[in-house]
Amino acid sequence: MWTGATTTMAERSPSFNIVRLFYTVTIWATFILNCGGIPWTQEKLRHRAGTLTQSEIDAALSHTKIEQMWQRDLRPLLVTRYPGSAGNQAVQEHIKTTLTSLGAGWEVTEDKFMSQTPYGYLPFTNLIATLNPSAKRRLVLACHYDSKYYPPQWHGREFQGATDSAVPCAMLLELARALDEILKAQKSSSPDLTLQLIFFDGEEALFQWTSTDSLYGSRHLAQKMESTPHPAGATDTNQLHSIDLFVLLDLIGAQSPRFGSQFPSTVHWLTRLQNIEKRLHSMNQLVDHPNSVEYFWPDRPIGRVQDDHIPFLERGVRVLHLIPSPFPSVWHTFDDNEQNLDRATIQNLNKIIQIFVLEYLNARPAIPSNTQNAP
Numbered sequence: 161m162w163t164g165a166t167t168t169m170a171e172r173s174p175s176f177n178i179v180r181l182f183y184t185v186t187i188w189a190t191f192i193l194n195c196g197g198i199p200w201t202q203e204k205l206r207h208r209a210g211t212l213t214q215s216e217i218d219a220a221l222s223h224t225k226i227e228q229m230w231q232r233d234l235r236p237l238l239v240t241r242y243p244g245s246a247g248n249q250a251v252q253e254h255i256k257t258t259l260t261s262l263g264a265g266w267e268v269t270e271d272k273f274m275s276q277t278p279y280g281y282l283p284f285t286n287l288i289a290t291l292n293p294s295a296k297r298r299l300v301l302a303c304h305y306d307s308k309y310y311p312p313q314w315h316g317r318e319f320q321g322a323t324d325s326a327v328p329c330a331m332l333l334e335l336a337r338a339l340d341e342i343l344k345a346q347k348s349s350s351p352d353l354t355l356q357l358i359f360f361d362g363e364e365a366l367f368q369w370t371s372t373d374s375l376y377g378s379r380h381l382a383q384k385m386e387s388t389p390h391p392a393g394a395t396d397t398n399q400l401h402s403i404d405l406f407v408l409l410d411l412i413g414a415q416s417p418r419f420g421s422q423f424p425s426t427v428h429w430l431t432r433l434q435n436i437e438k439r440l441h442s443m444n445q446l447v448d449h450p451n452s453v454e455y456f457w458p459d460r461p462i463g464r465v466q467d468d469h470i471p472f473l474e475r476g477v478r479v480l481h482l483i484p485s486p487f488p489s490v491w492h493t494f495d496d497n498e499q500n501l502d503r504a505t506i507q508n509l510n511k512i513i514q515i516f517v518l519e520y521l522n523a524r525p526a527i528p529s530n531t532q533n534a535p
């Protein structure tokens with residue numbers, strides 16, 4: 161019954177006024193507490209990235225070198241590396257050695273397990289590198305380091321999987337190396353937000369893609385993270401809650417990639433990548449890049465793609481899937497090799513993604529001071 165227009169005896173009494181005051185104070189206190197102290201698991205929804213100045217961008221990008229990435233990170237990855245192979249083991253060692261030798265102090269952990277496959281039980285190993293494991297929130301960059309298994313070819317060719325996904329993994333290693341000093345400083349200045357790199361094993365189907373013959377590593381890790389409390393000792397939050405945004409890089413390295421939008425909840429981050437692409441273009445930081453926008457197209461919806469993000473997406477993690485649409489023409493052919501990679505595109509994307517990471521983490525490079533002007 162609606163009684164709003166009627167003033168009762170109770171509403172005129174002094175005790176009613178005290179009760180009304182109590183409720184008013186309680187409602188305001190609740191409102192203020194909620195505005196100032198939202199649960200940490202919700203902070204990702206309100207996260208604001210910083211914007212670097214042009215001189216900060218120049219300083220930040222002065223350490224990334226495509227030749228360095230090619231020789232030190234990409235070449236060691238361009239080997240046959242299907243799960244359980246000698247090449248797979250060598251690539252694991254390369255990733256671990258690279259990250260643990262950096263100054264920022266990455267913690268690298270292994271998620272090892274066995275799984276039934278069409279070829280019997282095989283070993284799998286995901287690698288997880290965390291800049292600051294005690295930080296509650298993490299920006300995740302991910303790739304898969306395994307290569308698709310092809311039975312030995314009698315004409316002697318090997319499947320390199322250059323875009324699939326040697327280049328994305330090399331890009332993550334180059335990012336960690338090039339931004340080492342800035343990430344080291346960010347670690348101490350922002351203890352609540354950090355960067356995590358995930359290198360998945362067993363993304364590829366070993367025989368033919370099905371729900372059980374694919375995504376071996378990501379299915380295992382998503383389940384494991386869901387059952388691992390975070391922060392340590394927490395009873396109602398787990399490692400999946402720690403993921404602000406899960407950025408998956410795949411099939412990168414061919415000329416003229418176009419990244420469209422799959423998920424409305426994260427399209428604003430794709431818009432931000434486009435914004436960074438425009439800024440770097442205007443600064444002449446990008447090569448073979450005729451128009452201010454070539455790669456990132458938040459206004460172009462693309463269909464869902466089965467990839468390592470799926471087990472995370474199904475558990476409520478917010479995903480940004482950086483996979484070109486259409487796929488590179490060499491996809492799953494023996495031409496997906498080093499000769500068909502485009503260095504300019506890879507270096508441009510290195511720069512855009514490095515700035516994206518720094519701005520997301522609100523990390524700023526130190527600008528070298530002009531000593532000539534010093535007193």
Ligand SMILES: [Zn+2]
Pocket residue numbers: 308324364492
């Ligand atoms: Zn593939």
